[in-house]
Amino acid sequence: MDHVVIVGGGFGGLSAAQSLKNVPVRLTLLDRRNFHLFQPLLYQVATGWLSPANIASTLRATLRHQRNASVLLAEAKDFDVEKRRVLLDDGEIQYDTLVLATGSGTHYFGNDRWAIYAPGLKTVEDATEIRRRVLKAFEAAERENDPAKRKALLTFAIVGGGPTGVELAGTLGEIAHDTLKNDFRNIDPSTTTILLIEGGERIIPSFDPTLSEKAAITLQALGVTVLRNALVTDVGAEFVIVKHGNIPERIACHTVIWAAGVKASPDGQLIASKTGAKTDRSGRVEVEPDLTVKGHPEIFVIGDLANYSHQTGKPLPGVAPVAIQQGRYVGKVIAARLKNRTIPPFRYHDHGSMAIVGRGSAVAEMGRFRFSGSVAWLAWLFVHLSNLIEFENKLLVLIQWGWYYLSRNRAARLITGDLPSAEKMQRR
Amino acid sequence: MDHVVIVGGGFGGLSAAQSLKNVPVRLTLLDRRNFHLFQPLLYQVATGWLSPANIASTLRATLRHQRNASVLLAEAKDFDVEKRRVLLDDGEIQYDTLVLATGSGTHYFGNDRWAIYAPGLKTVEDATEIRRRVLKAFEAAERENDPAKRKALLTFAIVGGGPTGVELAGTLGEIAHDTLKNDFRNIDPSTTTILLIEGGERIIPSFDPTLSEKAAITLQALGVTVLRNALVTDVGAEFVIVKHGNIPERIACHTVIWAAGVKASPDGQLIASKTGAKTDRSGRVEVEPDLTVKGHPEIFVIGDLANYSHQTGKPLPGVAPVAIQQGRYVGKVIAARLKNRTIPPFRYHDHGSMAIVGRGSAVAEMGRFRFSGSVAWLAWLFVHLSNLIEFENKLLVLIQWGWYYLSRNRAARLITGDLPSAEKMQRR
Numbered sequence: 078m079d080h081v082v083i084v085g086g087g088f089g090g091l092s093a094a095q096s097l098k099n100v101p102v103r104l105t106l107l108d109r110r111n112f113h114l115f116q117p118l119l120y121q122v123a124t125g126w127l128s129p130a131n132i133a134s135t136l137r138a139t140l141r142h143q144r145n146a147s148v149l150l151a152e153a154k155d156f157d158v159e160k161r162r163v164l165l166d167d168g169e170i171q172y173d174t175l176v177l178a179t180g181s182g183t184h185y186f187g188n189d190r191w192a193i194y195a196p197g198l199k200t201v202e203d204a205t206e207i208r209r210r211v212l213k214a215f216e217a218a219e220r221e222n223d224p225a226k227r228k229a230l231l232t233f234a235i236v237g238g239g240p241t242g243v244e245l246a247g248t249l250g251e252i253a254h255d256t257l258k259n260d261f262r263n264i265d266p267s268t269t270t271i272l273l274i275e276g277g278e279r280i281i282p283s284f285d286p287t288l289s290e291k292a293a294i295t296l297q298a299l300g301v302t303v304l305r306n307a308l309v310t311d312v313g314a315e316f317v318i319v320k321h322g323n324i325p326e327r328i329a330c331h332t333v334i335w336a337a338g339v340k341a342s343p344d345g346q347l348i349a350s351k352t353g354a355k356t357d358r359s360g361r362v363e364v365e366p367d368l369t370v371k372g373h374p375e376i377f378v379i380g381d382l383a384n385y386s387h388q389t390g391k392p393l394p395g396v397a398p399v400a401i402q403q404g405r406y407v408g409k410v411i412a413a414r415l416k417n418r419t420i421p422p423f424r425y426h427d428h429g430s431m432a433i434v435g436r437g438s439a440v441a442e443m444g445r446f447r448f449s450g451s452v453a454w455l456a457w458l459f460v461h462l463s464n465l466i467e468f469e470n471k472l473l474v475l476i477q478w479g480w481y482y483l484s485r486n487r488a489a490r491l492i493t494g495d496l497p498s499a500e501k502m503q504r505r
Numbered sequence: 506m507d508h509v510v511i512v513g514g515g516f517g518g519l520s521a522a523q524s525l526k527n528v529p530v531r532l533t534l535l536d537r538r539n540f541h542l543f544q545p546l547l548y549q550v551a552t553g554w555l556s557p558a559n560i561a562s563t564l565r566a567t568l569r570h571q572r573n574a575s576v577l578l579a580e581a582k583d584f585d586v587e588k589r590r591v592l593l594d595d596g597e598i599q600y601d602t603l604v605l606a607t608g609s610g611t612h613y614f615g616n617d618r619w620a621i622y623a624p625g626l627k628t629v630e631d632a633t634e635i636r637r638r639v640l641k642a643f644e645a646a647e648r649e650n651d652p653a654k655r656k657a658l659l660t661f662a663i664v665g666g667g668p669t670g671v672e673l674a675g676t677l678g679e680i681a682h683d684t685l686k687n688d689f690r691n692i693d694p695s696t697t698t699i700l701l702i703e704g705g706e707r708i709i710p711s712f713d714p715t716l717s718e719k720a721a722i723t724l725q726a727l728g729v730t731v732l733r734n735a736l737v738t739d740v741g742a743e744f745v746i747v748k749h750g751n752i753p754e755r756i757a758c759h760t761v762i763w764a765a766g767v768k769a770s771p772d773g774q775l776i777a778s779k780t781g782a783k784t785d786r787s788g789r790v791e792v793e794p795d796l797t798v799k800g801h802p803e804i805f806v807i808g809d810l811a812n813y814s815h816q817t818g819k820p821l822p823g824v825a826p827v828a829i830q831q832g833r834y835v836g837k838v839i840a841a842r843l844k845n846r847t848i849p850p851f852r853y854h855d856h857g858s859m860a861i862v863g864r865g866s867a868v869a870e871m872g873r874f875r876f877s878g879s880v881a882w883l884a885w886l887f888v889h890l891s892n893l894i895e896f897e898n899k900l901l902v903l904i905q906w907g908w909y910y911l912s913r914n915r916a917a918r919l920i921t922g923d924l925p926s927a928e929k930m931q932r933r
Binding site: 110111112128129130131133135137138141142147148149150151167168201202205212213216219220257259260261262469472473476477480484490491492493 | 538539540556557558559561563565566569570575576577578579595596629630640641644647648685687688689690897900901904905908912918919920921
């Protein structure tokens with residue numbers, strides 16, 4: 078039986094695996110993490126609303142009843158496309174068909190040294206690290222007597238005005254003005270400065286301009302300062318330098334979060350170098366109309382790792398629905414090949430996009446229809462809740478959202494991972 | 506107004522703070538963590554049942570409406586009992602009354618080098634580390650071809666047959682035989698060896714012998730091997746040496762968990778050296794009948810840090826109810842002093858003790874009454890649920906328990922904290 082190896086258990090890889098459920102192949106899903114992460118809700122972990130487990134599903138449990146599927150906790154180190162092998166850190170695995178779905182990471186546009194000052198939001202560890210930094214900044218401000226230092230501790234800069242940046246900024250606004258209102262004795266959290274720094278003309282540029290404007294108004298009401306046409310030229314331990322117009326301004330700022338760019342995982346370059354495929358500026362692999370790599374019909378590249386430009390002339394966006402639909406398409410191609418059939422090229426069906434801006438407010442676009450405010454927000458809740466994989470997680474997330482909307486308290490506000498003492502354990 | 510400084514936000518410190526709510530004092534609760542942890546359920550975090558946030562409550566949120574209370578995220582480094590000051594890493598804080606409630610840590614009986622091989626279960630980080638090791642052991646076994654190595658990976662040793670050891674062993678038994686049943690393709694998790702190593706004659710020695718026996722029978726049914734009169738003489742990366750009778754046996758074993766002993770926090774020795782108080786072999790401070798330190802009526806020591814022997818001639822056990830009742834007593838003493846009154850010595854009211862052994866089974870003792878099996882288990886559920894601080898957490902824990910009992914799936918099975926790549930962030 079043919080062996081399909083899928084690398085990456087995100088939206089693309091998992092949907093490819095699941096779409097092969099009744100196809101007579103053997104499949105191995107390889108991931109370096111043991112869980113699938115529902116990334117669209119990761120910002121809620123970063124802001125202390127949900128726990129990591131609420132938006133994650135273990136890959137083994139998800140595929141436990143799919144008898145043709147194995148899960149392998151391992152990292153792909155290299156690809157031998159001649160001998161059709163994936164090389165692991167401690168072994169190798171043979172494939173007949175390879176599906177690459179390793180996604181993307183944070184991109185600092187050549188300034189990787191900013192990474193330690195301005196974490197991105199891609200992994201569970203990123204989210205708990207951002208949570209730790211935000212909460213510790215308020216704690217440090219409570220103990221700081223120097224007004225200038227206190228102001229820097231209570232200044233948060235979010236770089237990038239896409240959906241993730243908007244969601245983070247809106248949520249931080251709520252935390253400062255609402256959640257923490259009565260928690261401190263020496264500081265007033267509502268004096269917090271939250272900067273959303275966008276390089277372009279408007280925030281959430283992938284949406285209609287009227288929605289960008291509505292989101293900006295909602296953010297301002299939440300106490301967020303939106304800077305447009307503002308470029309970040311440097312980031313350090315206690316500052317960010319923003320070029321707004323022609324004058325670079327140094328802003329004293331303890332916490333910076335990077336939501337400005339993503340770059341395809343290095344596997345893209347790796348497979349390109351082995352197959353002669355082209356990659357674009359973001360490191361994505363340019364794929365054929367059937368999502369395979371040119372000259373290698375046995376290698377598929379999908380999701381954030383793929384540049385698929387055959388439909389609209391420009392690459393499809395790096396969002397979950399694209400990855401999910403591409404994963405399903407790969408399943409169909411593999412099934413069709415076993416029957417010696419061909420199927421039409423991949424087509425993305427855009428069902429719309431949405432971003433939450435604050436408590437009770439979102440923006441949404443579905444075809445020609447645009448929504449904002451509470452209608453969009455209810456749609457957002459419904460879509461995200463129904464797309465979580467496990468029923469238990471749907472229930473837990475619903476309760477935590479409901480509880481937050483009643484109490485305005487965020488339960489998951491733990492500062493962990495930095496126990497300052499000898500008990501801190503060495504890792505084996 | 507008098508300033509009461511409470512060091513430690515565990516059961517003792519938090520109950521002391523809350524009992525001072527309507528007493529005309531100013532109080533500061535100092536902790537190096539920003540949350541109170543419900544330690545009796547920590548083993549459920551370690552075994553992938555609950556998320557850390559489910560059993561933690563932020564101290565600020567808990568005390569937000571108690572206007573005479575401030576929370577300070579800081580670590581006490583030393584005490585100046587003459588000038589009545591607590592020295593912090595970056596400052597100091599003056600007190601009129603000091604309440605020391607910094608609890609206990611894992612104790613390796615002079616073999617601290619075992620700590621890296623055999624983590625204890627005292628902190629959230631301990632729990633996620635144990636979870637990581639247990640889950641990674643199964644993952645490694647799935648990929649291991651050498652039968653001896655695979656057996657070592659599927660051997661788990663829990664050192665110490667007290668309630669924590671019994672709870673861990675029983676839960677691991679369920680995970681191996683039930684939760685993971687269909688998850689793997691190359692190994693059969695039900696072949697897992699789980700050793701519970703107890704140095705004494707019987708497990709849970711603080712309970713009646715009939716209950717020890719019942720717990721042992723239940724554990725055996727869950728696939729746990731109970732070793733009695735068995736001393737651990739060495740622990741290494743891939744082994745544990747057990748002296749059972751007179752012959753030391755080397756057991757190949759990848760995962761060891763330490764549940765054998767606790768030691769009072771170093772603050773006990775510190776305060777003893779400053780006040781001339783005595784400490785016992787576990788580092789606990791011997792306190793007066795009113796929980797103060799001899800010669801220092803302004804210093805209280807409570808909870809796991811205190812040795813209170815005035816009631817029964819031997820120290821009260823290091824359990825949550827003792828700490829909670831002592832915290833409340835301290836509040837009463839402080840209130841009485843403000844009115845120039847005295848109150849009788851502290852008395853612990855023992856409402857019984859309980860330990861869960863497996864799904865649907867527990868042991869419980871309440872005065873002359875003893876329960877085991879499902880009645881004790883229901884009592885255990887009720888008592889633990891009703892003692893969780895936040896309503897939200899009660900609800901979340903109840904749902905996760907209910908879900909587990911229906912589906913036998915454990916949601917919180919994430920391996921985190923060891924992202925094997927460059928994305929891993931440096932800590933500031």
